Amino acid sequence: MTDTATGTLVLAGTPIGDISDAPPRLAAELAEADIIAAEDTRRLRHLTQSLDVQPRGRVVSYFEGNETARTPDLVEALEGGARVLLVTDAGMPSVSDPGYRLVAAAVERDIRVTAVPGPSAVLTALALSGLPVDRFCFEGFLPRKQGERLARLREAAGERRTLVYFEAPHRLDASLAAMAEVFGRERRAAVCRELTKTYEEVKRGGLGALAAWAAEGVRGEITVVVEGAPEPEPVEDPAELARRVRVREEAGERRKEAIAAVAAEAGLPKRQVFDAVVAAKRPEAR
Missing domain, CATH: 3.40.1010.10 (Tetrapyrrole methylase, N-terminal domain)
Known part of the structure; x- marks a missing residue:
């Protein structure tokens, strides 16, 4: 041959x-x-x-x-x-x-x-998830370290396409908890375990509930499918944009990351959110 x-x-x-x-x-x-x-x-x-x-x-x-x-x-x-x-x-x-x-x-x-x-575990999990399949993106494995994991997830916070991840069973609970923190506890997801094998299981629900379920321990090969971000609600009030950034900063995010996340959520350029934060700090804005 x-x-x-x-x-x-x-x-x-x-x-x-x-x-x-x-x-x-x-x-x-x-x-x-x-x-x-x-x-x-x-x-x-x-x-x-x-x-x-x-x-x-x-x-x-x-x-x-x-x-x-x-x-x-x-x-x-x-x-x-x-x-x-x-x-x-x-x-x-x-x-x-x-x-x-x-x-x-x-x-x-x-x-x-x-x-x-x-x-393909990616396509099989996507098809079984019950989530939109018309547009999706594959994100592979998340970083092992919590800080790097959160940073990667924040980059995808505004992604409207369905997200597909691979994860090791011993890190699944931490990854789902991080997803719930960044994407929101009610964001829909599906954990697909042992696909095509004897003990195949697809667990569907909100990220918060799935994180609690995974905390008890999960075995096998894992693929996680997460619903994309909802369409952003129009936000024109600079004070509201600044408030959202402040809330994220108080939760531990760095300002740059908080601005990027709020911009993604609102469907706005990062510069517009940055200007709103700067304006909120001026004396006349208080």
Whole structure:
């Protein structure tokens, strides 16, 4: 299956739970690839055994820790005509998984890149959430540290599209609590756990209620879907804008972050909110 000129990089989706969800082409690609770059070679072995496939090509590990170092070798193989198959532990490569560096390097060298479409936790959770799916954005994993997590969420406070996040089970309660603090306790969300597996569960509700539920402990692979921000209510009164900033500052936000959040909520330029804050501090405004 080796190409005569430059080779081909194939990104292959793998099941996110139920092995029977494997796309039909996956078995053929696993059997015929010259090189299989796998996030976890042990999981790859389980996958090939489950699909009753015996790979003929060389298997190499390709994960976050060696992605940068291994990419040049794989590109060299591709330039030599090899068909390289990239698989991750679950879902599509590059989506919060290894793959982006290799794809970018291949594209830069005009090497053909194609895909075997497969299951996606992002799209599956979005479809099951019951929240709007016409416009959405994927935010990946939130930062581990609370301050950085809150800052990231504040950046998305005014986002009107549905938001999709990945999260580790041991950090889920902290992340949901942070979302409730920034987005509001009543903002609708869905926690999708163990998708397509035996103990699949979709928990829907307000962020405050979901945070309380998660505090008891949650296991499994987690995808969180959050409703986008509501349409802003028109705010023309500078005093009201300044008051909203002051409330956020008193809650611990830095002024710059508070101004950005209020501007996003009100659908106004940050400069307009900043001017309102400055005006409120003038003696004549008191």
